[in-house]
Amino acid sequence: MTHAVDQHSAPVPPVRLPLRPELADETPYGAPQLDVPVLLNVNENPYPPGEDVVATIAEEVARAARGMNRYPDRDATVLRQDLADYLTLETGVDLDHCDVWAANGSNEVMLHVLQAFGGPGRTALSFAPTYSMYPEYARDTHTAWVVGRREADFTLDPDHAARTIREVRPSVILLASPNNPTGTALPAATVEAVCAAALEVDIDGAHPVVVVDEAYAEFRRPGTPSAVALLERYPNLAVTRTMSKAFAAAGARLGYLVASNDFVDALRIVRLPYHLSAITQAAAGAALRHRESLMAQVATLRAERDATVRWLRQQRRPDGTPFDVAESDANFVLFGTFADRHAVWQGLLDRGVLIRETGPDGWLRVSIGTPAEMATFREALVEVLRNQQQDEQQDEHGEARA
Structure with missing residues (x-):
């Protein structure tokens, strides 16, 4: 912001803003956004919507735009029924x-969950490696953050x-399935074990979510289950x-998000009024x-993912050993490990291909x-x-000659 300055006025001293102390050394979340020919770093769908989809969206958005002088349905009832x-x-x-x-991305949905069920004196639990935004949701809601471990195969x-649930006594347990950044899906039995363990924990007369x-x-x-099938058994x-x-x-x-009526109603308490625009509701x-x-298109991407996994498993590192490639049920593949993963990442970028440095040390992730x-x-x-x-x-030859 620029202001006109009187030449005769005293200079304005720098003003320190009262940023929360725990945010002082933080930087905004985000993967690199670079202008290169091949973008394979943020798990986007590479196929734009077809013209028939675009036409339908344009028609519905135009209809919504004609009523933009009014607030949208604050509970997005029609869209929620469609979902x-x-x-x-x-x-x-x-x-x-x-x-x-429904909300502005699953990021806002997760923030609503932490606002409703987390907070000061409460803890959120997950199992690493997992999605790097989870601890930020906890931080932003003053919720303590604890991670357990995943196995070597993730x-x-x-x-x-x-x-871990019985020891930590969290209010919120976050499980990604398929997991990001590994692509690992959870068997139904594992989700059931977590839900059952949560019901054994009492937090002021309530149970962790x-x-x-x-x-x-x-x-x-095919055959990989969704946790939606367990909702009726675990409120x-x-x-x-x-x-x-x-x-x-x-x-x-x-x-x-899909859950019990009571769970959904808890999120309605913490959401901002009219948080989901009429345009977003219409487009979705x-x-x-x-x-x-x-x-x-999803079926096409699944086939390409499986082919990528097979190809990566046939490759060799510079020392001649085969790649480690995580099993993936997502639209990305985690592979490695490299002594200097950044050098590999940079080499790909120099050739116009952007992938992601993420996950445990030595691993790289490529979106499909x-x-x-x-x-x-x-x-x-x-x-x-x-x-x-x-x-x-x-280098070896040079050392030998020396």
Whole structure:
């Protein structure tokens, strides 16, 4: 902000803003946004909506725009019913709009959960490695953050999870399935073990809530269960989803949660008034009308993911050992490990391919793109590793001559 300054006035001294102390050294969350030909770093759907989808969205948004002088439906009732109908068709679980909550991306849904069930004196629990935003939700709501561990193959041991829940006594348990950044899905038995352990914990006469984050659920391999099927048995369970990935609607920012009526009503208490714009509600509802064609794209991405996993497992590091590649039920693959993963990441970037440095040390994550984008990724990775191998051989020869 620029102000006119009187030449004769005294200079204004610097003013220190009263930022919360725990935020003083923090930086905003976000993956690199770089202008390169192949973007494979933030798990977006690489296929833009078809023209038929765009036309429907444009029509519905235009209808909503004609009433923009009025506030939107603050509870998004029509959209929530559309989402309930979609999940009922997918999972076979009979759902109503009262079982569904919607917000600006699953990020805001999760923030609502921590606002309602976390807070000072309470704890949120998850199992690392997992989504890097979870501790930020906790931080922003003054909720203590604790992590248990996943196994070497990134699965979650039910016994370890149950013991950790009994020891930590959290108010909120966050489980990503498929997990980000590993792509690992949770068996139904593991989710049940967590929910049952949570019911053994008493917090001021209540039990911890368990939130299964299924942002990538539509990309699961056949036979991989959804936690939605467990909702009737566990009233302390909620499942979150998003339209950003499978529905190619990352720009629309629409996430949602399905749970008991009581759970949903708790989130309605903490949401800001009119938090979900009429435009967002219209665009999301229009996209849901095209779920069949959009899900066809998901099948294409699943096949490309599986092919990428197979190809990565055939590759070798510069020292000749094979890659480690995590099993994935998402639209991305975690692979490694590299002594210097940043050098590999930078080498790919130098060749116009942006992937993500994330997860445990030494690992890299690649989102699944179009066949052409994945071919470019493969060619670039082979070249980067070949160059690294040549550099290492030259160094060895130089040392031998010395």
